[in-house]
Amino acid sequence: MDDRYSRQALFPPIGKEGLEKIRAKHVLMIGAGALGSGNAEILTRAGIGRLTIVDRDYVEASNLQRQQLYSEKDVEEKLPKAAAAAKRLRMINSQVEIQPVITDATPERLEELIAGVDLIIDATDNFETRMAINDISQKHQIPWIYGACVGSFGMSLTIIPGKTPCLNCLLKKIPIQGMTCDTGGIIAPAVQMAVSHQSAEALKILVEDWEAIRTTLVSFDLWRNQYTSMKITKAKDEGCLSCGNERTYPYLDSENMVKSTVLCGRDTVQIRPPKQGEIQLSELAAQLKTLGYKVSGNPYLISVEIEEQRLVIFSDGRALIHGTKDVTQAKTIYQRLLG
Numbered sequence: 527m528d529d530r531y532s533r534q535a536l537f538p539p540i541g542k543e544g545l546e547k548i549r550a551k552h553v554l555m556i557g558a559g560a561l562g563s564g565n566a567e568i569l570t571r572a573g574i575g576r577l578t579i580v581d582r583d584y585v586e587a588s589n590l591q592r593q594q595l596y597s598e599k600d601v602e603e604k605l606p607k608a609a610a611a612a613k614r615l616r617m618i619n620s621q622v623e624i625q626p627v628i629t630d631a632t633p634e635r636l637e638e639l640i641a642g643v644d645l646i647i648d649a650t651d652n653f654e655t656r657m658a659i660n661d662i663s664q665k666h667q668i669p670w671i672y673g674a675c676v677g678s679f680g681m682s683l684t685i686i687p688g689k690t691p692c693l694n695c696l697l698k699k700i701p702i703q704g705m706t707c708d709t710g711g712i713i714a715p716a717v718q719m720a721v722s723h724q725s726a727e728a729l730k731i732l733v734e735d736w737e738a739i740r741t742t743l744v745s746f747d748l749w750r751n752q753y754t755s756m757k758i759t760k761a762k763d764e765g766c767l768s769c770g771n772e773r774t775y776p777y778l779d780s781e782n783m784v785k786s787t788v789l790c791g792r793d794t795v796q797i798r799p800p801k802q803g804e805i806q807l808s809e810l811a812a813q814l815k816t817l818g819y820k821v822s823g824n825p826y827l828i829s830v831e832i833e834e835q836r837l838v839i840f841s842d843g844r845a846l847i848h849g850t851k852d853v854t855q856a857k858t859i860y861q862r863l864l865g
Contacts (some may be wrong), residue, residue, distance in 0.1 A: 571618060716747050
């Protein structure tokens with residue numbers, strides 16, 4: 527036995543047999559930010575056989591406070607997060623097969639990447655992608671672990687197709703507006719706590735200790751010293767279109783995804799959410815101002831200055847991102863502020 531894993535093997539629920547199971551498994555990590563880098567490092571040190579990391583973004587200085595795989599040099603070189611993560615992880619454990627995929631986690635790309643995957647870990651920052659993960663999980667009967675954190679708050683939920691309620695059972699629709707790290711800030715201990723919950727569940731699944739899987743939605747607020755564990759069994763909906771009796775996997779349908787359009791003759795991308803809903807513009811404007819953004823507006827829209835771009839948000843959730851024709855960059859800006 528490789529001495530590298532000797533202490534892990536001494537833990538009875540894993541043991542030598544569990545080590546072999548971990549070594550044979552393939553994890554798909556969606557996102558290489560705070561949660562993604564933390565989970566990826568733990569699984570790499572644990573000896574996962576194969577790890578595929580999907581991320582569309584590059585490393586920025588604001589990431590270094592909590593995204594543990596990255597360095598100032600990565601910021602200087604503007605390395606894509608997936609590539610920077612893979613470089614660092616290979617230095618940690620050369621025995622692990624690391625596959626960086628620098629792309630947006632669209633339903634089409636998820637379908638291409640899902641073959642041979644044993645577990646999906648959610649390390650993304652928006653519900654559009656999470657709902658696509660949820661549907662791909664249900665369609666291919668692959669477990670996934672939801673995770674989120676902002677401020678000092680975090681949560682995690684393990685979803686096992688055929689056994690637990692899915693995310694669509696709990697949410698029913700994509701939230702149009704939610705607090706993000708760019709609007710609510712975040713402290714690193716909240717990230718580490720969420721990562722701990724996710725990675726512990728991941729190890730249980732990888733060694734196939736199904737009886738040990740947590741069946742509750744856990745949430746915490748480290749600053750306010752709060753910790754809750756909520757039973758969700760009764761939330762399972764037989765009419766759910768993602769996991770019910772007549773499932774259609776609605777979030778794998780492009781009609782239910784955020785729409786983006788490069789406006790003809792203009793250095794502008796329009797982003798439209800899949801479902802329209804009222805945003806409280808005055809509240810959003812006040813929140814963004816307290817975070818240092820330059821915000822102006824009227825009862826119908828607000829304008830937010832973000833470095834070289836300007837984001838115009840309408841009350842129905844639609845937005846114009848001026849100063850770019852890059853759809854991926856525009857979606858990243860939009861989801862940073864609106865979740």
